[in-house]
Amino acid sequence: MIAELGHFALILALLIAIVQSILPMVGAQRGARPMMDVAAPAALLQFGAVALAFAALTHGYVTSDFSLKNVAENSHSLKPLLYKITGVWGNHEGSMLLWALILTLYGAAVAAFGRNLPPALKARVLSVHGMIGVGFLAFILFTSNPFLRMLPVPPDGQGLNPILQDPGLAFHPPFLYLGYVGFSMAFSFAVAALIEGRVDPAWARWVRPWTLVAWCALTLGICLGSWWAYYELGWGGWWAWDPVENASFMPWLSGTALLHSAIVVEKRDTLKGWTIFLALVTFSLSLLGTFLVRSGVLSSVHAFAVDPARGAFILVLLVVAIGGSLVLFALKAPNLRATGNFAPISRESALVLNNLLLATAALTVFLGTLYPLFLDVIGGDKVSVGSPYYNATFVPLMVPLVLVMAAGPLMTWKRADLASVLMRLRLAFGAALAVALVMVIVTRGHEALAPLGIGLAAWLLFGTLKELAERIRLFQAPWEVVRNRLTHTTRAAWGMSVAHAGLAVTIAGITVASGWQQEAIQTLKPGESVTLAGDLYRFDRVEPRPGPNYSAEQATVTLSHDGRTFATLHPSRLTYPLQRMTTTDVAIHTDGFSDRYVVLGDPQPDGGWIFRIYYNPLVPWVWFGALIMVLGGVLSLSDRRLRIGAPVKRLKRAEAELAA
Template structure:
């Protein structure tokens, strides 16, 4: 009965979404406040219905209701509770339910917290949000119904992909979707502004919190996915330029550009058309990722479905959402007159350069991701675009972005001089060059590109911190005055400093791990020893263990130095009983400066076991820096100016302006 209730709630949600997608537009066109208010109530009702439907689906998974087809396909009674819950979104049907749930919650948030918005703008934003919901709800109900029943019901389910039975993957999709779907709000704001023909500082102030929230969640989602890939897949790396990884990176790059562009609109009333276009592209790229994961056009451990029919539905929806928005943009964007004249050397000029570089990076990733698919479609030829292409194209453009990143905050609005800004950064530049030289001569003289990148990481950290130190006059005034200035500094500025400096931490970790790691692959028998990265490694034992839904072999690898045991690594090779699938479970000994990483391969007592060992310097900095980057975004989001938005103008003032 509960699955039927969830199915019925989903049908009602579609009906409510259709009301929300039409009547508010009529109300905005006629100035009818009742119809516009109906859009707000519809958004709240739709959110309630989808929460009810999602709760019904989760109940089916937790209770192991094997009369529901998707529960049979993706769950098992022996699974731990955490993975029964995460199994709700660890498949195609459930992940789409999570998508519409988050979409509805964002719509409800606009309805609840959008009181400072003009009534017509809020009505149109909710209307465009509803059209997105209509598309996805129709997709679920007509092609991916998660409440289909089986009769007779099997005794047990098929289980979940063992690779997904991990705490990291339990939380990765919700965070990623909060980012993807969050950009739907900025998309709706952009289209509503195009209809109204008005993009101003107040609009930018309303858009920035939604953009920043989506960007923070997407950053955390990408970080968690990278961390999962690192410690679960057993290959010792953190980013493989997989097409689905790229699909999450592209909206992140576009969203980063949108964040910076919205600042120019708010501060200087410029870059209006460009900001609206970025808002459209950020969400369109999020939909592109949805298409890649579910269309069957690629094979990836991240892919949910391999159904071309579903893929064509999403492709059509993607073309409608993107094409319709771009058509509206082409029609209305010329009416968005920009203001705020400025010189090329200025804060505005620096932000434009930042946008151009970010968009070039995004276009590079898009080209490398889609080119093999287009070539296969046109000629049937199979090519692979992987790390060599992206390292040769993405990395040099990133260097240009990093070089400019620290200079921009020192430039004034409208007009500035480059010389004084560079003088203030001379100490940071000198230290970065010294670090570059030391990395090239002491660590590895053959890895010149890595040394340069390492220097840029130092430059990002010091340059960002120097800007904050200059702002609070650290060392030039008394400590009490410095503290007063720091407390008076807007949180948005402090968050910017944290995010920029944290990006430098990520660069240092990524460079050190990729360029200066040590790898050992060899066969060990019990008692065998080997030298590895300054340690003596001994395979002490391999013993059988049993988990809740798997059997495993667990090795004990003793790492010692000068006869003293440093740590014991315990990698496993697990056999999941339901799927009869083997999965390697890594063992990592970590501190802030390095990871020692081990995986256990196939073998037996006679022939020995294949063991992989990696020494990854500064590896923890990758995820620590990325988490701090998101934290900087949340610090900025706590700025009171962003939380309260722009003040609401009275209807009398709005009518006079019209």
């Protein structure tokens, strides 16, 4: 009964979305206010209906209602409650429903909080958003309905993939989707602006918070995903340039570019066409990412054709959304007029360079991800593009990006003096050079990438600090002035400094972790030990450990350094009888600077066990840095100017007061 309610709510949501996509748009074209005003309540209702459907499916999972095909195929009565709930989106149908839930959540948020938006823009934005909703809800209802019943009702479910029974992965999709789907807002704003034919600083300011929210969520989502891969998959790495990872990384790169180019539109009223284009591309990449991953076309050539109806629907959806918006862009964007001009050396140019590099990086990842598919279609060889390709193409793009990144914020708008900027950065440059030299000495000149990476991280960090110091006039003005400037620095400026510093931390983490990882694979009998990176790992014993839906063998490994015990780790092997699947539970000891990472492998006939042990220096910094970047985004999001009305409105009010 409840499932039928959910099904009904989903149909209702589709109908509301259809109304929401037509009426407000027509109203905005005709200037009919009552029709425009349909948008906000429709968006709220649509969210309510999808939330109801989602709750109904969750209810099915929590109560283990195996008459629902989706629940029977993906859940099991013995599964812990947490994974019953997260199992809702651990499968195709449910994850699409989560997608729709988050999509409508964003729509409802604009309806509720976008009070200072001009009515026509708001109507158009929500109308475009409604169209996306129509596409997705129709996709769910016609090809991926989670509310289908099955007869006879099976006695128990088929369980969830044990690899997916993990908190990191369970909460990874919601954040990833908050990011992916969040860019739908920038997309809707861009399409609405194209229809209106107007892009101005006020528009950029209205889009900014939504882009920032999406960016922060996507950063967190990628971070969680990579952390999950790190401790769950048990191969000691944190990024593999896997198509699934790339699918989330591409919108992140173009979304980052969008965040920066929107600043130029807001402050300088130029780069409009490019910014709109980035908004369209970022969401298009999100769509591509979702579908390519969901349809499995990238992980295996075999999966896409599993359900041809689904694949065809996806393709039509992509063509309408991406193709349609790009055609609109080609028709309307050439008419966008810029008012601000700028010199080749200026803050604008630095941001343009940032955009070009980020866009090229996104394109690089895109080509690497889709190349196997292209080759496949034209009947060529089957290839897989791996990390050598990305190391060869991505790293050279990131080097100039980071170089410019430290200098960009020191440049003035319109026209900057490069010589003066470089002079002001001489200390940062000297410090970065010193750090790089130290790295050369530490590595005895054997490594080229390590000094480069660490030097770049130092350059970025010191450059960012220098900019901050200049802004608050540290060491240049009396303390009262500094304190005054410190308190009056905008949250947006703080956000930039913090986010840039976060990237410096991540770069340092990536460089050291990829250059200095140490690995040992050894068969150990209880009582034996192995030494890695100066630490002694002693294998004490293996004990059975029962679980709710698995059985496990848990080892005890004692870590000591110079005879001093500092950690006891319990790596284990889990066997899921239902799936006849074995997974490993990695044990990690971290001190914030480095990780000791122990994996329990197969038992050997001679009574020994295979152990894989990794020493991963500075690897936590990869995620610390990402979290700092998110903090920067949140700081920028809390900036006062995004909360108060738009500048144009204020200007008009001032004019009105003058006239009166």
